Amino acid sequence: MGKARKxxxxxxxxxxxxxxALAAVVAFLIHTNASLxxxxxxxxxxxxxxxxxxxxxxxxxxxSGLLLVHRENNGN
Amino acid sequence: MGIKMKExxxxxxLGLLHTTMMxxxxxxxxxxFVTLGYAATLAGTALIIAMILCGTINLFTMLSYAxxxxxxxxxxxxxxFAKVSFGGFLSFxxxxxxxISNMFYAAFSAVGFAYLISxxxxxxxxxxxxxxxxxxxTGINIKGVKETGLTxxxxxxxxLALLGxxxxxxxxxxxxxxxxxxxxxxxxxxxxKASAFIFVVYLGGESIAVAQAEIxxxxxxxxxxxxxxxxxxxxxxxxxxxxxxxxxxPESLAGQSSPLAYVAEQxxxxxxxxxxxxxxIIAALSSVNTSTMAHSRxxxxxxxxxxxxxxxxxxxxxxxxxxxxxxxxxxxxxxxAATGIVNFVTYATDFGFIIGFIFVNLSLMRLRRDKxxxxxxxxxxxxxxxxxxxxxxxxxxxxxxxxGTLLIGLELFIFGIIAYYIRxxxxxxxxxxxxxxxxxxxxxxxxxxYLIMSNSTMIPLTxxxxxxxxxxxxxxxxVYLGAGLLNITxxxx
Numbered sequence: 292m293g294k295a296r297k298x299x300x301x302x303x304x305x306x307x308x309x310x311x312a313l314a315a316v317v318a319f320l321i322h323t324n325a326s327l328x329x330x331x332x333x334x335x336x337x338x339x340x341x342x343x344x345x346x347x348x349x350x351x352x353x354x355s356g357l358l359l360v361h362r363e364n365n366g367n
Numbered sequence: 368m369g370i371k372m373k374e375x376x377x378x379x380x381l382g383l384l385h386t387t388m389m390x391x392x393x394x395x396x397x398x399x400f401v402t403l404g405y406a407a408t409l410a411g412t413a414l415i416i417a418m419i420l421c422g423t424i425n426l427f428t429m430l431s432y433a434x435x436x437x438x439x440x441x442x443x444x445x446x447x448f449a450k451v452s453f454g455g456f457l458s459f460x461x462x463x464x465x466x467i468s469n470m471f472y473a474a475f476s477a478v479g480f481a482y483l484i485s486x487x488x489x490x491x492x493x494x495x496x497x498x499x500x501x502x503x504x505t506g507i508n509i510k511g512v513k514e515t516g517l518t519x520x521x522x523x524x525x526x527l528a529l530l531g532x533x534x535x536x537x538x539x540x541x542x543x544x545x546x547x548x549x550x551x552x553x554x555x556x557x558x559x560k561a562s563a564f565i566f567v568v569y570l571g572g573e574s575i576a577v578a579q580a581e582i583x584x585x586x587x588x589x590x591x592x593x594x595x596x597x598x599x600x601x602x603x604x605x606x607x608x609x610x611x612x613x614x615x616x617p618e619s620l621a622g623q624s625s626p627l628a629y630v631a632e633q634x635x636x637x638x639x640x641x642x643x644x645x646x647x648i649i650a651a652l653s654s655v656n657t658s659t660m661a662h663s664r665x666x667x668x669x670x671x672x673x674x675x676x677x678x679x680x681x682x683x684x685x686x687x688x689x690x691x692x693x694x695x696x697x698x699x700x701x702x703x704a705a706t707g708i709v710n711f712v713t714y715a716t717d718f719g720f721i722i723g724f725i726f727v728n729l730s731l732m733r734l735r736r737d738k739x740x741x742x743x744x745x746x747x748x749x750x751x752x753x754x755x756x757x758x759x760x761x762x763x764x765x766x767x768x769x770x771g772t773l774l775i776g777l778e779l780f781i782f783g784i785i786a787y788y789i790r791x792x793x794x795x796x797x798x799x800x801x802x803x804x805x806x807x808x809x810x811x812x813x814x815x816x817y818l819i820m821s822n823s824t825m826i827p828l829t830x831x832x833x834x835x836x837x838x839x840x841x842x843x844x845x846v847y848l849g850a851g852l853l854n855i856t857x858x859x860x
Contacts, residue, residue, distance in 0.1 A: 296853070299849065299853060300853050303846055303849045303850045303853060304850070306842075306846045307846060307847070307850055310843065310846070330832075343777070343778075346778045347778070347781065348808075350778065350781060350782060350785075351804065351808075354785055354801075355801050355804070355805060355850060355854075356850075358797065358798065358801060358854075359850055359853060359854065362798065
């Protein structure tokens with residue numbers, strides 16, 4: 292049970308960190324890439340709102356993923 | 368007195384000259400070499416007035432730094448002032464912004480240095496050179512504060528000599544000798560906008576306060592060095608602006624990547640271009656040096672008070688420098704410098720520095736009220752008008768910042784809140800809180816997946832894009848549900 296739980300924590304934590312990093316990259320691309328803004332039908336006024344949402348999501352995901360892995364490794 | 372910081376084991380080795388050079392070198396960064404062109408289009412020749420205005424705004428807050436620095440000469444600068452005045456989260460947030468801002472500032476300066484070198488040697492690898500220069504100044508900073516101060520003094524004296532040649536040549540040349548008239552095409556609003564834009568060239572002088580635990584005779588030297596830095600900067604920038612407009616009209620500076628280098632070339636030919644390029648390189652180097660010292664001392668002070676891991680508080684056995692704080696901060700600095708997104712991220716430094724300005728003025732006012740008997744070797748004149756003006760002008764500058772800057776500032780603030788609570792609240796509650804948020808994200812993603820497949824999102828997406836978003840939403844929903852369960856089910860040990 293303990294090993295399975297550890298493996299699941301590593302997988303879930305790893306995916307969360309990856310998704311968080313991807314969200315941060317997408318936020319950066321939305322800010323800099325006009326054609327992506329057009330593809331996603333994001334108006335100029337909405338760019339910063341989308342960036343904020345993605346960056347908050349990304350930050351949370353990275354920290355949540357790291358905490359999950361850290362907890363399983365240290366058992367606290 | 369009632370106010371005592373914990374032990375201070377750092378060596379007091381910086382005299383008045385080293386300290387003043389630390390302030391001037393921290394402020395004269397690559398920014399002054401590139402920002403003047405756009406500022407001139409906003410304010411015209413009234414940029415000279417904008418320079419004096421910015422210097423005066425800077426002086427309001429620097430007077431507060433001088434009073435607090437002389438009264439509380441412990442490591443940490445703004446963070447230490449906020450800790451003694453407010454304590455708790457406010458002091459942590461001040462230190463957090465200060466730490467992050469200085470690391471980004473060091474990365475920005477290192478990349479600026481590498482770009483300037485690439486003008487001379489185009490074949491170099493810019494990120495690699497930036498990382499190497501961070502590594503070099505990490506070594507110098509670990510070696511000792513005396514070495515850091517000596518390096519800084521040497522760099523700034525050469526920088527001032529080069530700028531001095533440019534200014535004197537400009538004053539005594541007969542070229543462009545038509546009388547200079549002050550004109551502001553955009554009116555006073557244009558001058559204000561230009562002031563907000565170029566204010567960055569005055570930032571960095573507060574690094575004196577960060578290094579105050581290593582300054583000899585701090586009660587005298589801190590106020591003197593801060594005031595000398597302020598007046599020297601006003602003089603240098605105003606005379607540079609005067610020479611620029613003597614040689615070239617404002618409209619000719621607009622498209623120049625380095626207006627200062629352009630004017631120097633007009634004035635002195637290739638020699639001028641060389642002088643200003645070398646000056647830019649030295650300015651960037653001294654900024655890396657100062658910011659490396661600043662971020663490590665803030666981390667050291669945060670660790671002293673339990674906000675950061677204790678290892679940041681340890682000093683090198685031989686050199687008496689906070690080598691772990693220097694090393695970890697420099698690794699982060701080098702990583703940022705190597706990514707090439709420094710221009711985007713460095714806006715956060717403005718936000719962090721301005722927030723720091725506001726807290727310093729608030730700390731001054733709070734301490735004057737709560738600790739009237741605290742020994743103050745230097746006192747801010749015209750109190751409370753001066754700190755109030757400092758706060759008002761800092762808030763005004765925040766309004767003129769780019770929305771992206773504010774967004775990055777907010778993001779850093781969120782990081783700070785999370786770091787604070789992880790450190791202060793304890794892991795068990797944090798896991799439960801994260802578990803709850805994971806459930807929320809999972810439910811929201813499931814709803815989003817349903818809306819995407821039922822075409823209810825109001826966003827005109829292609830079929831492929833719709834499928835992609837649906838798959839991502841389902842994946843997020845499942846993973847975050849699992850993460851939430853894992854977070855809340857393990858028993859606290």
